[in-house]
Amino acid sequence: MTPSAARVSIVGGSGYGGGELLRLLMAHPHAEVAQVTSSSRAGEYVHSVHPNLRPWGKLGRGEPTRFSTPAELGRCDVLFLALPHGESQKGIERFAGLAERIVDLSADFRLCNAATYASRYGHAHAAPGWLERFTYGLPEINRDAIQGSRYVSGVGCNATAAILALLPALRADLLHPGQRIFVDVKAGSSEGGATPNAASHHPERSGAVRSFAPTGHRHEAEIAQALGIEDVYLSVTSIELVRGVLATAHAWTRDGVTEKNVWRAYRAVYSQEPFVRVVHDRSGIFRHPEPKLLTGTNLVDVGWELDAQTGRFVALAAIDNLGKGAAGSAVQCMNLMLGWDETAGLEFGGLHPV
Secondary structure, eight states: OOOSOEEEEEESTTSHHHHHHHHHHHTOSSEEEEEEEOTTTTTSBHHHHOGGGOOBTTBTTTSOSBOBOGGGOOOEEEEEEOOOTTTGGGGHHHHHTTEEEEEEOSSTTTOSOHHHHHHHHSSOOSOGGGGGGOEEOOHHHHHHHHHTOSEEEOOOHHHHHHHHHHHHHHHTTOBOTTOOEEEEEEEOGGGGOSSOOGGGSHHHHTTOOEEEESSOOTHHHHHHHHHTOSOEEEEEEEOSOSSOEEEEEEEEBOTTOOHHHHHHHHHHHHTTOTTEEEOOOSSSTTSSOOGGGGTTOOOEEEEEEEETTTTEEEEEEEEOTTIIIIIHHHHHHHHHHTTOOTTTTOOOOOOSOO
16 A cells, blocks of 8 residues: 655765755655754754755745754654765664665665675675665666665665666667776766865865776676676766766677667667656757756756767766765655655756756
8 A cells, every 4th residue: 555655764864965865855745754863963953054954934844953863763664874885784773673664875785795895895794684685776777676675775876877878778789799888977076975075175176177986986886786797897087066977988889780779779768767868969068968957856868979880889877966866866766665656756857057
């Protein structure tokens, strides 16, 4: 039976991901926010950390006005975990006792294999038995599994863009077998989180085009797992942008692949997807996906360029890293888990100019 409403709580609500999640849930037609916890800001007003969430009109009048301590966390219907990577796994047994359903925004339960997790994150998983109990939370590839799951993992923002850029070409078997795929990601500063560090200090960050992870980025394993391929390699560069990710994937097609074949592949996969838009125009400054236009949304814009003479194929995807790359996907998963309209609370379509 589909519930008409649900009490939801957020653990770790003082970060950027937690704040975006709270913004979406406050306006959700079926969700009632019961608690928002923070270890570092407990007792403080929520709007002192997230000033955009200062109550106005009806919005926020029934929501928690202050952060609770983690120890004060009570029972709820859906529990969102927005903790730093590595923390959710330490408390998963307790969290599971407080909520029927959990959506974890961190990387703790994205990978299915404990050995792969250890090699990518540099330490053994604290709750390896829970890895197989979580469903990877990207609806475009896992919708049916999410609908039947009690525990759903978050998605990596860079991985989300890379996966959705490449998915149609791989499903249609358009890419040359045995060729490596290289994904170059340009990422905004909010991807680094709310805690300041030397790299985020304004004189060091402003105007920078900084190679953050030329090789070995953790999201590589997530991309490979989701797409079922091995030879995919990720590089991430930090750019002068607050919110947003643009993934540019470089690959090669099989002989004879045409523009029509590519159009057919992308339409077949995405024509019924509520949040995916194909952006592939002949002219104009926005003929390719542009993350700036997606700020605050759960949308994904995908596109491509094909050089039919050489077979060179460039797949593109743009998202808001805090939206589709984190909180937006989490709310979309909650909607699926509870049998609600998948788009509930996620209808914002972006702004221009911005």
